[in-house]
Structures are given as C-alpha cells and as structure tokens.
Amino acid sequence: xxxRDVLLVVACAxxxxxxxxxTIVSGRPQTAVEKKGEMAIDWQPFSCSRGKxxxxxxxxxxxxxxxxxxxxxxSGFIEFKLGQLGVNELTLYTRFPLVSPYEGYALGSYRExxxxxxxxxxxxxxxxxxxxxxxxxxxxxxxxxxxxxxxxGSQTKVSSSGYFEDQLVTELAxxxxxxxxxxxxxxxxxxxxxxxxxGEESLLDGDDYWVARSALLRGSDDED
Amino acid sequence: MMRTSSAFASGLLAVxxxxxxxxxxGCTRNVLSHPVSADVYMKEADGEFVWMGTTPYADxxxxxxxxxxxxxxxxxxRSEEMCAPGGPDTITILYYxxxxxVRATAEESSLDIGASLHDARTRFQNGDLSSRQYRRLKADLxxxxxxx
Numbered sequence: 001x002x003x004r005d006v007l008l009v010v011a012c013a014x015x016x017x018x019x020x021x022x023t024i025v026s027g028r029p030q031t032a033v034e035k036k037g038e039m040a041i042d043w044q045p046f047s048c049s050r051g052k053x054x055x056x057x058x059x060x061x062x063x064x065x066x067x068x069x070x071x072x073x074x075s076g077f078i079e080f081k082l083g084q085l086g087v088n089e090l091t092l093y094t095r096f097p098l099v100s101p102y103e104g105y106a107l108g109s110y111r112e113x114x115x116x117x118x119x120x121x122x123x124x125x126x127x128x129x130x131x132x133x134x135x136x137x138x139x140x141x142x143x144x145x146x147x148x149x150x151x152x153g154s155q156t157k158v159s160s161s162g163y164f165e166d167q168l169v170t171e172l173a174x175x176x177x178x179x180x181x182x183x184x185x186x187x188x189x190x191x192x193x194x195x196x197x198x199g200e201e202s203l204l205d206g207d208d209y210w211v212a213r214s215a216l217l218r219g220s221d222d223e224d
Numbered sequence: 225m226m227r228t229s230s231a232f233a234s235g236l237l238a239v240x241x242x243x244x245x246x247x248x249x250g251c252t253r254n255v256l257s258h259p260v261s262a263d264v265y266m267k268e269a270d271g272e273f274v275w276m277g278t279t280p281y282a283d284x285x286x287x288x289x290x291x292x293x294x295x296x297x298x299x300x301x302r303s304e305e306m307c308a309p310g311g312p313d314t315i316t317i318l319y320y321x322x323x324x325x326v327r328a329t330a331e332e333s334s335l336d337i338g339a340s341l342h343d344a345r346t347r348f349q350n351g352d353l354s355s356r357q358y359r360r361l362k363a364d365l366x367x368x369x370x371x372x
Contacts, residue, residue, distance in 0.1 A: 102263075102278070105359040191370040203341050204366060211363045212370065 044169050045138045048178035050076045050131045053139050056176035057129055060168060066127070076131030076139075085123035087114055091205045093164040094123070094147045097156055106207040110149075123149045125164070138181060141169070161206030162213050163199055166192055188216045251288050253308065254316035255281040255295060262297035262321065275356065279319075288312075295319050337369040 046053055054073055061068055061080055070079035085093065087110050096106040114120050128144040143165050147158045170193070173180050180189070195212055198204045204212075255264045257279040264281045265273040269290055276283065279295060292307040300321035308315045341362060348358035 100356065105356055107355055194370040195366070198337065198366065198369070201338070203338060204362070207359070208362055208366055211359075212366050215367065216370075 045134065045140050045181050046173065046176070046178040047138050047181050048176060049137075050133045050139045052176055053131050053141065053172065053178060054078070056172050056178075057131075060171050060175055063171070064168070069126075076129075076133075078129040080127040080129070081124065082127070083124040085125065087111060087120055088202075090121060090123045090149055090158070092199050092209070093125070093161055093206055094149065094158040095161055095206050095210055097149065097158050105211075106205075109205055117151075119151050121149050121151045123147060123158070127165075127168075139178075141172070143168070159210075161210045163196065163206060163209045166213070167196060170196075188219065191216055251312045252282055252284045252314045253288065253291065253293070254314070255279055255293055255319070256316065257295050257297070257303075257319040257321060259297055259300070259321065262295040262300070262303075262319070265294050265296070267292050275354070293317055295321070297321055299323060337365060340365045 051073070054076055057078055058068070058071075060066075061078070064082065065084075066080040066082050068078060069081055070077065072078075091110045096109050098107045099105065100107060110121055125148070126146045130142045130144075132140045132142070134140055145160050145165060147160055148155050149158045150156075169180070170189075172178075192213065195204070195209055199209060253266075260279050262279045264276045264279055266276050267273040273292075273294065288308075289310040290307060291310075292305050294305045295303045300323055303319045303321060306317050308317070344353070344358060344361045344365065347353045348355070353361065
C-alpha cells in the first residue's frame with residue numbers, strides 16, 4: 001500500500017470514528033490530517049566574510065555527501081541535494097506526516113510504518129543556502145529545505161524537524177571558525193547540542209526535536 | 225455533590241454549577257476554562273481518561289453515570305480531577321488554570337533520560353499511554369533533560 005494512501009485511509013478512519021462517537025460519552029472525537037510539506041526557513045548570522053563561509057559550506061557538503069546542483073559564489077547561492085535518506089534519517093530529520101490537527105503532535109512514526117506495512121520509506125532533501133553580507137561585517141545565512149518521503153509508488157512532502165539544518169549550521173561554524181552571533185543564545189546552542197546528542201543515541205525523533213527546538217527558539221527570542 | 229481526587233494546586237480554582245434536571249434542557253455536562261481551548265478529558269468509573277474535545281465543551285447524554293473530568297492547556301498547570309455524580313442534573317465545571325513554571329528544577333539534572341524515555345515507550349506500547357500522552361511525556365522529559 002502506498003504511503004499516501006495509508007495516511008489517507010488512517011485519517012478517514014479517525015474522522016469516521018469521531019463522527020460515530022459524537023454521542024458516546026467515552027468516545028474520542030479525534031481527527032487527523034496529513035500535514036502538507038513545508039519549507040523550513042532558518043537564518044543565522046556568522047561573524048565572518050561571505051567568501052569564507054561559502055568555502056566552508058562546500059567543505060561541509062562534501063563531508064555529508066551532498067550533491068551540489070547550483071553554485072554561484074558571487075551571489076553566495078548554493079543548492080544541494082541529498083537523495084539517499086533511509087528510515088533513520090527520515091525519523092530524525094523530518095516530522096512524521098500524520099499529525100494531530102489540534103496540537104500538531106505526530107500520530108505514529110516511520111518505524112511503526114515499517115513494522116505495520118513491511119515497506120521501507122526513503123527520502124530526499126533539496127537544500128538552498130543563501131549568504132548575504134551585512135554592513136557590520138557579518139554574513140547572514142538563510143537555509144531553505146524541501147523534504148520528500150517516498151515508498152514504492154508514491155511520495156509525500158514532509159516537514160523538516162530542523163535537526164539536519166541545525167547540524168549543518170553548527171558544523172559550518174566549527175569548520176570556518178566563525179562564531180554564530182545573535183539568533184540563538186549560547187545557552188540555547190548548548191541545549192540544542194544536548195538535543196542532538198539524544199538524536200545520535202536514537203532517543204528522540206524529528207517531532208521531539210522540533211517541539212523542543214521551537215520552545216528553545218521562543219526562549220531565545222525572549223532573551224533577546 | 226462534587227469531589228476532587230486531591231487538594232487543589234495553588235492558584236487553581238474550579239467552580240461547579242449544578243442545575244436541576246427538571247429545569248434544565250437536558251442532562252448536560254459543560255466544561256469551561258480560562259484560558260479557552262483547553263483539552264477536556266473525561267473518564268467514567270473504572271475507566272481511563274479520554275480526550276473529549278476542547279473548551280468550551282458541552283455534551284448531552286441521556287444517561288450520565290459518575291464521570292470525572294480534567295482539562296489541560298499548553299503552558300498551564302494541569303487541572304485537578306473533578307468528579308460529577310450521575311443523574312439528570314446539568315453540571316457546569318469552570319476551570320481557572322495557573323500558568324506552569326517551565327523552569328528546570330534541581331532534580332531534573334539527575335534525570336536518566338535514556339531510562340525515562342524507554343519507560344515512557346514501554347508504557348505507550350503497553351497501552352498505558354495514548355499517543356498524545358506519550359508525545360507530551362516525551363517532550364516533558366526531553367525538556368527537563370536539556371534544562372529548558
């Protein structure tokens with residue numbers, strides 16, 4: 001069965017249950033929708049020149065086996081593609097596409113999908129880096145990412161957890177020796193690092209990361 | 225007429241209004257809260273809490289047995305459990321939720337995150353936690369672990 005079809009069937013089933021249980025006291029009128037794919041947008045100022053950051057991004061791309069599709073050094077524009085994501089990468093880097101419409105929490109996981117349907121999704125991501133020099137000497141990095149999950153015969157857009165993008169940004173800062181300024185406080189960066197450690201140990205998935213990351217981001221904004 | 229499972233948390237107040245079944249339009253259970261849009265959970269005798277909807281919540285039922293209620297809203301302390309007796313009365317429960325303190329506590333630093341997450345997953349797989357409860361518990365544990 002196709003991934004898209006399975007999600008649709010589950011969503012319809014939950015909706016049907018919700019209707020049927022409306023007059024039953026112990027019913028659970030819960031509905032579910034397939035969350036449409038979203039483009040993750042993030043940005044981060046680095047305290048170094050665009051050229052230095054650009055070269056560092058290419059080295060990072062090589063390290064992660066990202067295929068470079070477009071390269072415009074004069075405008076600080078790079079397009080990457082990573083086309084061989086397995087279940088483990090999808091689990092960590094993206095949010096499971098079936099979510100609760102009320103709070104947005106995931107109704108399942110890729111691993112559960114594999115266990116139930118005996119088919120293993122794969123995925124890919126297209127990344128765009130845009131580096132813009134600022135008057136104060138810093139360079140602002142904007143990242144856009146498009147994630148796709150596939151099973152044999154269908155594909156669906158999925159939302160980013162932010163894990164992979166954060167990992168790239170952190171690696172880039174380390175690679176270039178250019179500290180990140182603004183956006184994330186140092187304390188928030190440390191907490192993000194702890195989150196990624198949990199991810200490396202397979203103790204959290206993309207949805208867990210996204211929830212904690214969003215809360216950290218709100219806190220970091222408050223500190224600013 | 226009403227009882228709670230334990231003492232109220234500080235700053236938490238629930239008001240219960242009971243109307244006569246003769247005068248009321250039906251056997252209705254109303255749950256209201258400040259803030260609105262809180263999740264409403266209900267359990268019947270010997271049952272488990274199930275999610276019913278969000279506040280303002282109203283449910284008419286021809287036969288109401290004893291039912292216990294609580295509400296939850298993100299960023300607010302979970303309400304105490306309120307139990308309403310069975311019968312034809314129309315009962316309205318008002319909850320005033322206190323904002324939760326999300327700061328890390330000293331004991332959180334000693335959290336064994338691996339064991340705690342494993343335990344949560346086991347409880348979920350055994351059916352002790354709903355998907356929603358499991359997600360929320362994981363989020364709480366992770367948040368505590370990173371000192372959020």
